[in-house]
Amino acid sequence: MGIKAALPRYELFLYSAVLGVALIWAGSWISEASSENVNKKTFKESVKPGWHYFGRKMDAADFEWMMWFSTFRNHILFALVGHVIFAKIFTIIAPKHRSLIFGMYGGLAVLVTMGWTFMALVLSHCIILYSVALVKKKWMCFAAGLSTLASIKLEPYNSWQEALVTGSFDLQDVLFYGGCGFSIMRCMSFALENCEKKDGNYTFCDLLKYNFYLPFFFFGPIMTFDRYHVQANNTQLTRKEREMWNITTKALLHLGVILVVDVFFHYLYILTIPSDMKLVTKLSDWCLAGLAYSNLVYDWVKAAVMFGVINTVATLDHLDPPQPPKCITMLYVFAETHFDRGINDWLCKYVYDYIGCDHDNIFKELLATICTFAVTTLWLGPCELVYIWSFFNCFGLNFELWVAKFFSLPPFSMIEGSMGEAMSRRIRGVFNAANFWAIVLYNVLSLNSLEFAKTVGRRLIFKGFPLSTLSVLFVTYCGVQLVKERERQQALQEEPEPATPVDGAKEKAE
Numbered sequence: 001m002g003i004k005a006a007l008p009r010y011e012l013f014l015y016s017a018v019l020g021v022a023l024i025w026a027g028s029w030i031s032e033a034s035s036e037n038v039n040k041k042t043f044k045e046s047v048k049p050g051w052h053y054f055g056r057k058m059d060a061a062d063f064e065w066m067m068w069f070s071t072f073r074n075h076i077l078f079a080l081v082g083h084v085i086f087a088k089i090f091t092i093i094a095p096k097h098r099s100l101i102f103g104m105y106g107g108l109a110v111l112v113t114m115g116w117t118f119m120a121l122v123l124s125h126c127i128i129l130y131s132v133a134l135v136k137k138k139w140m141c142f143a144a145g146l147s148t149l150a151s152i153k154l155e156p157y158n159s160w161q162e163a164l165v166t167g168s169f170d171l172q173d174v175l176f177y178g179g180c181g182f183s184i185m186r187c188m189s190f191a192l193e194n195c196e197k198k199d200g201n202y203t204f205c206d207l208l209k210y211n212f213y214l215p216f217f218f219f220g221p222i223m224t225f226d227r228y229h230v231q232a233n234n235t236q237l238t239r240k241e242r243e244m245w246n247i248t249t250k251a252l253l254h255l256g257v258i259l260v261v262d263v264f265f266h267y268l269y270i271l272t273i274p275s276d277m278k279l280v281t282k283l284s285d286w287c288l289a290g291l292a293y294s295n296l297v298y299d300w301v302k303a304a305v306m307f308g309v310i311n312t313v314a315t316l317d318h319l320d321p322p323q324p325p326k327c328i329t330m331l332y333v334f335a336e337t338h339f340d341r342g343i344n345d346w347l348c349k350y351v352y353d354y355i356g357c358d359h360d361n362i363f364k365e366l367l368a369t370i371c372t373f374a375v376t377t378l379w380l381g382p383c384e385l386v387y388i389w390s391f392f393n394c395f396g397l398n399f400e401l402w403v404a405k406f407f408s409l410p411p412f413s414m415i416e417g418s419m420g421e422a423m424s425r426r427i428r429g430v431f432n433a434a435n436f437w438a439i440v441l442y443n444v445l446s447l448n449s450l451e452f453a454k455t456v457g458r459r460l461i462f463k464g465f466p467l468s469t470l471s472v473l474f475v476t477y478c479g480v481q482l483v484k485e486r487e488r489q490q491a492l493q494e495e496p497e498p499a500t501p502v503d504g505a506k507e508k509a510e
Contacts, residue, residue, distance in 0.1 A: 005421030012485055015478035022475040026290030033283055034269040046272045054266045061271035065302055069258055079109060080313050083214050087317050099209045099232035106214035114175060118165040122183050130204050133191035145188035152180045153381045178218045186211050190225040192350055215313045221322045221342025224349060231319050247315055254308045270294045274448040285459050285468035292444045292456045296328045299447055303339050332432035332480050334396040337439055347372050365401050369394045385450060392442040433476040
């Protein structure tokens with residue numbers, strides 16, 4: 001209820017003004033903390049010299065961002081540009097065999113980059129899971145796949161396998177875990193889709209062509225086998241109207257975002273500050289709230305840009321890859337929270353939706369979420385922090401369903417039905433605002449540290465009550481209402497226009 005409920009324009013303007021002032025206010029606190037502590041000893045490891053014309057140092061705490069857009073930028077760019085050129089040439093020459101060309105180029109690139117021992121290890125995973133796929137038993141595919149995944153995530157098996165492929169450059173360990181992890185998940189997708197195939201089996205060559213598509217190989221995203229197989233073997237290669245313009249626009253947008261993030265890193269040390277707990281305890285409540293929120297926003301931006309770059313290459317190959325995740329600012333329910341849409345789609349297709357069905361039954365939903373987060377825990381690498389993250393996000397997802405079920409019962413449903421849609425939207429917005437901060441706190445612990453998340457929680461919920469608590473919730477409420485307004489307008493645009501009497505008469509005549 002309330003999706004079509006419109007709020008007065010002056011009310012929405014007030015929400016926009018409050019949110020804008022609050023973001024500037026929190027940003028000024030973070031900027032001040034960054035400037036005053038730039039030369040601290042605890043900052044030396046992560047705050048490095050930046051662009052000299054800014055005259056400021058840069059927050060370089062995120063290894064993944066620096067790897068992509070600074071340290072190994074040229075290597076990654078060279079590999080992706082090489083793939084684009086190679087793929088384009090052979091798509092024109094032999095469009096029927098382009099999936100084979102993709103796989104051959106990717107396999108060769110992996111072999112040259114990582115060596116024959118890594119290639120042999122990946123091929124052994126493929127052979128194991130292909131052999132199990134021929135049995136066409138889903139439980140066997142899951143058992144084999146998860147056991148193989150555990151072998152690179154748990155000691156001592158992961159250290160033993162990593163020792164086989166040690167190399168001479170810094171990025172090799174990152175490529176090892178990324179390449180093996182994504183490869184196993186793709187092989188599981190292949191095995192599970194083969195179980196659904198009624199006539200015969202997919203070939204081992206189909207698996208290799210799917211697995212060694214270079215843009216997805218090391219860093220994802222994961223595209224399920226059924227989608228990739230159809231799209232990569234499509235010979236009707238046509239572009240939609242203005243598609244190349246949209247691809248170019250997105251590429252330029254990603255470049256612009258990269259530059260903006262680099263500028264922000266010179267003035268807002270949002271990644272380094274949370275690592276200094278002595279400094280964190282001295283910061284204001286608004287500064288802490290801004291740090292927690294900005295860390296999640298940054299993680300979304302990073303995922304959107306990195307997957308966006310890869311997706312641009314995949315789109316040039318006439319593929320429809322998984323889209324970047326939904327912006328954290330737009331999230332106020334756990335059901336839509338994810339930072340990797342490829343993994344999210346994989347988990348939903350093979351675990352969450354398969355077990356939970358329509359997600360209306362409380363017990364099925366509980367089992368589905370437990371199984372989903374169990375697989376996610378193994379994927380991320382079991383450790384105390386991941387256990388805590390999985391537990392709270394699993395609880396949050398189920399708690400949403402419990403609350404929705406509870407308030408759908410009389411007399412609550414009758415009370416909501418008797419009030420206006422606009423008032424219902426406002427009341428739901430209060431609960432959504434509290435839920436938003438639950439999402440932030442449950443996820444910021446995996447991005448920074450458990451101690452930082454606990455500090456933010458204590459300050460905003462207990463020590464800052466009532467002033468900081470209520471003011472932060474009010475600002476969040478304003479943001480939630482603006483998001484709901486955007487969703488309302490999108491829903492209205494997507495609704496089909498009602499047929500006129502003349503149109504109806506024409507249809508009957510036809």
